[in-house]
Amino acid sequence: MKQDFEPKPGRQMRLGVFVQTPGHHVGGWRHPDATVEGWPNLGLMQHIAATAERGKFDMFFLGDGFATGYGEHPSTIGKFEPLTLLAALAMGTKKLGLAATASTTYAEPYHVARGFASLDHISGGRVGWNVVTTAYAKSSAVFGRQHPPHAERYAMAEEFVEACRLLWDSWDDDAFIGDKKAGQFVRPGSLHIPDFRGKYFTIEGALNVPRSPQGHPVLIQAGSSGPGQALAARIADVVFTAQNDLGEAQAFYAGMKAQLLEQGRGADEALVMPGVMPVVGRTEREACEIFAELNRNIDTAQAFTVLSERLGADMSVHPLDGPVPDIPETEHLKSRAALLLQMARRENLTLRELFHRVAAARGHLLPIGTPVQIADVLERWFRDGAADGFNVMPPFFPRQFDDFVKLVVPILQERGLFRADYTGATLRDHLGLARKRIAAR
Numbered sequence: 001m002k003q004d005f006e007p008k009p010g011r012q013m014r015l016g017v018f019v020q021t022p023g024h025h026v027g028g029w030r031h032p033d034a035t036v037e038g039w040p041n042l043g044l045m046q047h048i049a050a051t052a053e054r055g056k057f058d059m060f061f062l063g064d065g066f067a068t069g070y071g072e073h074p075s076t077i078g079k080f081e082p083l084t085l086l087a088a089l090a091m092g093t094k095k096l097g098l099a100a101t102a103s104t105t106y107a108e109p110y111h112v113a114r115g116f117a118s119l120d121h122i123s124g125g126r127v128g129w130n131v132v133t134t135a136y137a138k139s140s141a142v143f144g145r146q147h148p149p150h151a152e153r154y155a156m157a158e159e160f161v162e163a164c165r166l167l168w169d170s171w172d173d174d175a176f177i178g179d180k181k182a183g184q185f186v187r188p189g190s191l192h193i194p195d196f197r198g199k200y201f202t203i204e205g206a207l208n209v210p211r212s213p214q215g216h217p218v219l220i221q222a223g224s225s226g227p228g229q230a231l232a233a234r235i236a237d238v239v240f241t242a243q244n245d246l247g248e249a250q251a252f253y254a255g256m257k258a259q260l261l262e263q264g265r266g267a268d269e270a271l272v273m274p275g276v277m278p279v280v281g282r283t284e285r286e287a288c289e290i291f292a293e294l295n296r297n298i299d300t301a302q303a304f305t306v307l308s309e310r311l312g313a314d315m316s317v318h319p320l321d322g323p324v325p326d327i328p329e330t331e332h333l334k335s336r337a338a339l340l341l342q343m344a345r346r347e348n349l350t351l352r353e354l355f356h357r358v359a360a361a362r363g364h365l366l367p368i369g370t371p372v373q374i375a376d377v378l379e380r381w382f383r384d385g386a387a388d389g390f391n392v393m394p395p396f397f398p399r400q401f402d403d404f405v406k407l408v409v410p411i412l413q414e415r416g417l418f419r420a421d422y423t424g425a426t427l428r429d430h431l432g433l434a435r436k437r438i439a440a441r
C-alpha cells in the first residue's frame, strides 16, 4: 500500500499485553488452565506483569468501565480499580510500562491528571493513560447522570485532555529544589497556574504533584470513529484499534499517519497498535482444539448480551442462524459496530457465526496456530504497513500469555522484529518517544 512516509530502517514492533482477566474470550475463564480463584487475584496480576517484563514487553494495559451484572463479560463483573493496581505492580517491576484506561466522560481532569502524574513518579516514568470517552450508556447508572451523545463525549474529551496537559505543566521540571540554606523548598517563579475555561471544564488552580519523569504520561487513544481518529491525531502517542482484515488495517494505518502529518506531527509520533488475540498451540491441531474448546464454553445467552452491546441494538430478537440484519448507526461505539457489520458482510456470516467471532475476540485480529504461524501473521501486518506493534489479548490467563511469551516472542526476537532487552527506563523510551517538554508559556 502506498504511503506518504517511510518507516525508519531497523524499526521494531511494540508489544503490549491487554490484561482482561480471566481472559478476553467470553468462554476463556472455563478453560482448565484459566485461573479463576481468589478473585480479583492480585497474584495473577503480578504473574502476568512479571511474564510481560521477562518477555520485554513495552506495556501492561488495563482497560476499564463501570458496569457490572450477571450477564456481563467475566472480565468486567468484578475487578481491581486500575490505578491502585498499577501502583502495586510498579513496586514489583522495573522496566515494564503500566497503562490504564480512565474515562473523560465520568471523571474530573484534576483527579485523572493527579492519579497518573503520581503513578508516573511511583513507577519512575512508566505510565500511560488510555483516554476513552466510555461508549456504553449503562456506565452512567453509577453516576446518576445522562449518558452524553457521541459528539458531545468527544468534545468533552478534547477539553479534558487539554486541561490535564495544563495541570501536568503546573510546575517547572526543576521547581522542587529543597534549598535548605536559602529556605526555598520550591524555586520562585516555577509555578504556572493553569487558567482553562472550556464549555465542560474549568481549571483555575495548579496540580499539587511535581512535574513527572515523562513530563506527561504516554497518551493512548482507542476510539476509531472520525472524531476518535481526529482526537488521536492531535493528542495520542499510541493508537489502539480493532482491525481484522489486512487491507482495512492498512487503510486505517495510512489514514492515521496522514492525519498526524496534517496536524504537523511526525508519522512516528503516534504508534498504531491493533489488538490481536493469538490462540497459540504447540501444533496447529492443538491450537484449533484450544479454540474449539473455548467456543464450546460460550453461553449463548451471554454472547447475545455481548453482541447486542457491541452492535448497539437488541440482537436476541433475530434468528441466530439467519443473516446479520441491517442496524442503523447508534450513539454508542460507532467504529466497532461498523467493523463487525463489515466483517459479517465480507464473510457472509450468520448471526451465530458473528456472535462466535465477537464472543472470541470482539472483532480484533484472531490468528490461531503454531508459534511460527502466529509470528508470521504479526510480521506481515507489521512489515506491510498495518501496525507499529500489537496489543496482545490472550483468550485466557495465565497459560495462553505464558505460551505467547515463551514460544512466540523468541521467534520475533530471532527475526529482529522485537527487542532482545530494554534499552531505556521509561515507557516513552521503550516506545521511541521523546520526553514531553513544557510548551512555550
Ligand SMILES: Cc1cc2nc3c(=O)[nH]c(=O)nc-3n(C[C@H](O)[C@H](O)[C@H](O)COP(=O)(O)O)c2cc1C
Pocket: 018, 062, 063, 064, 065, 101, 130, 131, 132, 133, 134, 135, 136, 222, 223, 224, 225, 226, 227, 228, 229, 240, 241, 242, 275, 332, 333, 334, 335, 336, 391
Ligand atoms: C484496544 C482497545 C481498548 C479499549 N479499552 C477501552 C476501555 O478500557 N474502556 C472503554 O470504555 N472503552 C475502551 N475501548 C473502546 C474505545 O474507547 C471506543 O469507545 C470504541 O473503540 C468506539 O470508538 P468510537 O466511539 O470512536 O467509535 C477500547 C478500544 C480498543 C480498540
